[in-house]
Amino acid sequence: MAGLNPEQFRALGYRAIDMIAEQLAQLDEGATRLPVPLDIRHRLEDQPMPQTGIDPFALLDRVQNEILAYPMGNPSPRFFAWVNSTPTPIGILGDLFAAAMSPSAAGGDQAATYVERAALTWVKDMLSFPQEAQGLFVSGGSIANLTCLAVMRHVQTGGKARQDGLVGMDSKMIVYTSAHGHSCIEKAIHALGFGSQNLRVIPLDEQYRMDVAKLREAIAQDRAAGLKPVCVAASAGTTNTGAIDQLDDIADLCEAEGLWFHIDGAYGGFGILAEQTEGLYKGMNRADSIAVDPHKWLYIPVECGCAIVRDAEAMRATFSLVPAYLQEDRAEPWFSEYGLQQTRGFRALKVWLSLQHYGLDGYRKMITNDIETAYELRRKLFSRRDYEVVTAGPLSVTCFRYLPTGVTADEADDFQRQIVALTNASGRAFITTTMIDGKVVIRACHVNFRTTAADLDVLLDTLTEAGQQVLASGHAHTA
Ligand SMILES: Cc1ncc(COP(=O)(O)O)c(C=O)c1O
Missing domain, CATH: 3.40.640.10 (Type I PLP-dependent aspartate aminotransferase-like (Major domain))
Known part of the structure; x- marks a missing residue:
């Protein structure tokens, strides 16, 4: 094996699986997504092509510290942006086997x-x-x-x-x-x-x-x-x-x-x-x-x-x-x-493995549960002061606004964007906005079997705190 004998590959592979297992294990408690620090960003994007090879264990250190630590965030149960799911663990292995066969x-x-x-x-x-x-x-x-x-x-x-x-x-x-x-x-x-x-x-x-x-x-x-x-x-x-x-x-x-x-x-x-x-x-x-x-x-x-x-x-x-x-x-x-x-x-392998791992019943339950969690979010929004549900469609997406006293109609659009930005910077949850009927709304969508009612509370608490912070700073009107 070029550059790696079977024993080295095995050791490297075990370490990689440990790193992934650790990553999955900390999803419930860990940050959803953190801004990439500037020095790491420069190390990643400005690195010259090495003239000679690098020890693969040192490369795994970099993967751990500079790459796995700064994900898009969608595996996390508190990722509510766009339509990006958490991956099935067996599907992760499917991609590994597909790469091995290539x-x-x-x-x-x-x-x-x-x-x-x-x-x-x-x-x-x-x-x-x-x-x-x-x-x-x-x-x-x-x-x-x-x-x-x-x-x-x-x-x-x-x-x-x-x-x-x-x-x-x-x-x-x-x-x-x-x-x-x-x-x-x-x-x-x-x-x-x-x-x-x-x-x-x-x-x-x-x-x-x-x-x-x-x-x-x-x-x-x-x-x-x-x-x-x-x-x-x-x-x-x-x-x-x-x-x-x-x-x-x-x-x-x-x-x-x-x-x-x-x-x-x-x-x-x-x-x-x-x-x-x-x-x-x-x-x-x-x-x-x-x-x-x-x-x-x-x-x-x-x-x-x-x-x-x-x-x-x-x-x-x-x-x-x-x-x-x-x-x-x-x-x-x-x-x-x-x-x-x-x-x-060989994309089919991760699908084939996942569909068998959960079975049709498992998928029915996970998708049903995602929609039920969206219903739960709406109930929580209705019960909180100053939140307005704008759309509550048949699937797992809900659009809403946070409009506490002190935010004028003219400021409302900027305010939604500001509290979303602060929420995302906190690492506690990640969410985005969209436009509905000409208004900026916060859009929560999850396709994520890890998301629970407790994650919804974290999301709403973080948005509320962000809102209070914006109001306290007197900047509700400057996006
Ligand atoms: C309704 C709909 N169609 C198409 C797409 C595009 O799919 P992809 O991002 O996988 O290319 C998306 C992505 O979110 C979507 O929500």
């Missing part, structure tokens, strides 16, 4: 192929999606959405886009999403050459879902203007509020209008497993394609997204290109024929 999971007769097929079968089952659909593990939700929408483009151009591009298409193709559709949908629209001007942003109804009546009107208007509506990209759980679009109604509309029905389920797709969401996902299994993110609500270590397309042959026809040097071992199609990557990481 295969290209492009396809062919190797264990990785069969493990990915099994994991995809289970994921489709979890989503109640038909098994004839083709799945593919990709880096995350953004690429999963892009992959699905690329298939949509292929189908809606009658297969011509591969040869001709979009140049010369006789009418402009229009895609519809909601005002709370994720930015990755617009990025995909850019990358696929549709252009933002051909993305219609449909207003929301009172529950922050895509307004289906307005969607219908927009489609009619575009047709009347000689344009070509091709796709609705709906959400099964928006990032801002967790709203789930009316999937069954949108499926009806897409069917009647000949539109591709795509669902972004990156955050909320697996919410279908929760006890509290019965009925809300009706119609999800009618989609032409769906993007989900095992690295969100299946708690799989980053990276792992998943694109699923009902028409497997259309997905293959969109991407398949098999050069001369890749002709062997092709009794069955390769995964690389269904997406952009040729060499592919």
